[in-house]
Amino acid sequence: MDVVLYDTGEEKAANLLYFIVKNHAFTDGNKRIGAALFITFLAANGALYRADGSKRLADNALMALDAAHRRKPAERERNHRQGNRQPDQPL
Numbered sequence: 001m002d003v004v005l006y007d008t009g010e011e012k013a014a015n016l017l018y019f020i021v022k023n024h025a026f027t028d029g030n031k032r033i034g035a036a037l038f039i040t041f042l043a044a045n046g047a048l049y050r051a052d053g054s055k056r057l058a059d060n061a062l063m064a065l066d067a068a069h070r071r072k073p074a075e076r077e078r079n080h081r082q083g084n085r086q087p088d089q090p091l
Helices: 009-023 030-044 061-069 073-082
Strands: none
Touching: 009 030, 030 061
16 A cells, blocks of 8 residues: 655655754754755656756755754744744644
């Protein structure tokens, strides 16, 4: 029985990146490895470039993800509270 958890390739790539970084699957380099797998997955599935050949991701997109991940835990907590949800609740 095939169960599809994520409908699109983009969702699959995003979750691959998220879970590699969040779960610390490797001893070191989780963000770098996650980013490399994210880009590789998108490229392998023809989702890295648009039909006209332009990039679907800005060059600094992964840098922005890294900056967001590095925010202080107190700042993340405050942002969760402002969104009226608990930190461990799904979106």
